[in-house]
Amino acid sequence: MQFDDQLRRYFGTTDMDLLTPDGIAAGIEHMRVDLGLEQDRGRRFALWSLLFLLGDAPDIDTTFADAADRAAARDFMDMADGDGAPDAAG
Template structure:
């Protein structure tokens, strides 16, 4: 999955803009919907990771049935938060 293509698909050419609350929430809602119906675990994880980066990810326990995927999501979130200077 190409991040630029994903952001363009869900948020338009300008990308996610938290200052445009309506467009931002519409993009987040579309992302969540697609993640909810996605069957491929890798694509589902990628969509969840984008939501995490945008501060809108659902708890991994509520998203991933497979324990290994839940653990991978927790590890990803911890590492991403640490890299961004946020305390996990």
């Protein structure tokens, strides 16, 4: 799943600045429904990650049954928040 493709699918554009609050809410709701239905682990992770970036990700423990997926989601959260990025020394 490509990031731009996800934005186009759920929001109709890759430019989030063009969206109204209602358009964002509708896209997020569509994503949450698809996340609940998706069986492919990679696609579920991609959907959850985008929801996280948009500030509306569901709880990791209820979203991911597999411990490795939960750990990957926590790592993603740390990296996105800037806590998990390697420092210049190392």
